[in-house]
Amino acid sequence: MDLLDNLGLGLQTALQWQNILFCLIGVALGTAVGVLPGIGPTATVAMLLPITFSFDEPVSALIMLAGIYYGAQYGGSTTAILINLPGESSSAVTAIDGHQMARDGRAGHALAVAAIGSFVAGTIATLVLAVAAPPLARAALNFGPAEYFALVVLGLIASITLASGSTVKALAMIVLGILLGTVGQDIYTGTPRFTFGIRELYSGINFVSVAVGVFGVAEILRNLHDPQRRTKMVDKVTNLWPSREVLRSIVGPVARGTGLGSVLGVLPGGGHVLASYASYAVEKRTSKHPEEFGRGAIAGVAGPESANNAAAQTSFIPLLTLGIPAHPVMALMVGAFIIQGITPGPEVMTSEPELFWGLIASMWVGNLLLVLLNLPLIGLWVRMLTVPYSVLFPTIVTLACIGTYSLGQNAFHVLAIAFFGLLGFVLLRSGCEPAPLLLGFVLGPLLEENLRRALLISKGDPSVFLTRPISATLLALAALALLLAVLPTIRRKRETVFVEGE
Amino acid sequence: MASPQNEVDATARRGLRPRSDADLIAGLVFVAFGVAFGVASLGYTIGSLREMGSGYAPLLFALVLTGLGIGAIVKAYVSPDTHHPGELPPEDGSVGLGFERVHWRPIVFVVAALLFFALTVDGLGLLPATFGTSAIAAFAGKGMAPFRALLIAVGLTVGCYVVFVLLLQLRLPLLGEWLG
């Protein structure tokens, strides 16, 4: 069979000892750098990319780069779980329940589940990639601006579930995030919006500044206000390894997350961003104990982590089959391909089968190495929590400053951390959780862009969102999700009124 | 930790005071941002549905945010977030506390540390900025002894030098122009 032959060819390439070695180095480097606060996967890949430029063998360079990418993602999740500091939007979801688990002394579980979930998802998504890349890519191209708009609306509505508090405040946080996302040059007219003449703001507020501020700095301030918050966590750092029961409980979330992530990752216009959020929403909705979410639900880590990794994998599909990068990391990959003398596109599969299948096989090898490398390291990571907080938090602050500054060497982004740290703290004190804000911030530009684009193409006819079947379906789902989110609140409010009236 | 339910009851008895400071502050923050973005977006082309200007979407979202903010303020007086029997209590007292029990020391020092880095890294260079930032940040903790802070700062400066400059080979100016 063709597929087996191809995978065989791929494995042959990926399993050459030097390629395994490069993959291992990539995974290790990626994890080590990705774990630094303030440096997310995109930054990690950008920083380490030049290492691969000097390689003579393109396959090795690309395999190492893929390793760096997976490592960086896992490193980012580790930071999110341990110190509540996500380096990219997807690990903001992991932070919600992952960090909560860490605070209950279950950091080991969270890290193990993240690693295992990612591995399973990575394995399955690699198979998806091998079997169905071209047809999936073609299907993804049916997604036009109207469909992306509807998808983003659905994602935003679903993200109300990220907050465990009031719906009004969660919605307001999303909208505030969207507004913050509009800062910067409008791509449609070139007008710099809300930039106060500050040139650094022309390309928008830096994601890392917002994430480090509203998550990291706010978390530090919170811990310093309540020293007991920390002691509880440190005292209980004992059980590292999840029990068989725990592992059994994550089968469902991992499977659902993998499915969602694999599908969303294929969409080049931003589907991967939604993967972890969508998985979280689904898990919370389908869970028998939705009240556990936000308080350390293991499904809230297993699902999104799997979804994210599956999406990371399938986001190679548009790149490898169409030459279209789905997100910034993929754009960096294009550069690496070109430097190696390969122009990514539809021909790579036929003209360089060894490279194509070797890369796919090495994705799986990379995931395997990641899990092998990191499971033993979990003990070490968790030990990090026993560092006295009086040393740990200045370290986080300092590393975050340098990390944020190092990209683009611009001190303005550090200034922005201070602003968002204060804002995040005030909002936290007001009972507003930061995850919806971050999602709004990431998806806001996609929402506006696709809305405007769809209306430009349809000549201002809004019915385009309802006449295109995919878009109409997604919007109907969004309406349903909004109803589901608001109904319990209304019902509860009526109960409250009733109780108070007595 | 006082039960939120009791706090609510206590403030409610004081007449027209909001029953939830948290909701009130959240609402005010949202309204402030909503109004600021809304007013600012009036300065840009609004355009039409067919050809939206730069101000269209921001104005729309600013109005929504202002509305939600007003909603939160109303909620603060009418039906604040309370916890129901059967639901778990908030994980600790720090979410939704409003401005009760705010300690200024950590806020001042952490923010000062960030500002110090942002304002001096170009002028002083990476090493002095790292040193100063970590020293200032260390003082955000209660009862930090100067010597201990110094140790932390020295350790972090060396550590960051090793990680970012030696290992990652980032091209960062180590000593800035202010130092010649």
Add this chain to the structure above:
Amino acid sequence: MTTSGRKSRLLRLGAALTPLCFMAAACSGGGGDPADFPDDNIEVIVPFSAGGPTDTVTRMIAEPMAEELGVQVVVQNIEGAGGTVAAGEAAQADADGYTVLMHHIGMSTAPTLYPDLDFNPVEDFKTIGLVTEVPMTVIARKDLEPTTLEELTTYVTDNEDSVTLAHAGIGSASHLCGVLLQQAMGVEVQEVPYDGTGPAIADLVGGQVDFMCDQTTNTTTQITSGAVKGYAVTTTEPVESLPDLPTAAEAGLDELEVTVWHGLYVPSDTPDEVVEKLNSALQVALKDQGVIDQMGDLGTAPVAEDQATPDALTQKLESEIDAWSGVLSGITAE
């Protein structure tokens, strides 16, 4: 711990730090005498993200240039505001030749697109030379009827109200080319801006928009694989990697001549001696077979020897600033 113990530990730490500080001072100082240039690593600032076409071109020439100069050439990506953040920073860098700016056509459109620019492309920089001129291509979704540029012009003119032209954002190369293309065709169609080339081409391949103009770096594989229709290249000579495409002039649109030219710059106070050394390194790099091959893969080539000179780049820069200020009047980022 006793006081003296503390003190001695402090001293030891201080002693350990001292060599670090010296090393740092030595590294950041750089050479002072232009005759010794270069005795330290050279940093090339790229105003766009790592992995983009400009970054790729820079990294291609960085290696042979480094060999020629005998020091490392380090690429630093500083993104933002159509490249003006990087150019602004480069303008203020020490004028010792250790900070070099790579910039493309955007250097000449910035004064028109950004009226409040904090640097002057002509006065604040000395030019080193042109590097490459990347050709652009006119492409359309694959199910669009016209098969030649002439037919496309007719089609677009007939359907002026309904066709859509994609581009990668205000001020991007594909936007500039799109503006010229519309002028050459004598039409004004609905522009659909995207955030970068990737998503724009994705929607063109998916048939969501009708046509666009972009660099060969981004379009060659899409054209050869048949994912989009190619109509013409925007250079005076045909492009080797796309032998089937006529030049725009051959296909009837004389006015459509545009390339994404890349050049190297240093701050204006840089000594001439240093500029000469950088220029001769550039000349060597552009004759490197590896560079020629790699650029060939991207559908472009190094510029001729007489173009890789300060004078040629200055001339190009000045004439392009003039040209674009006319074409782009009315489109500003303000």
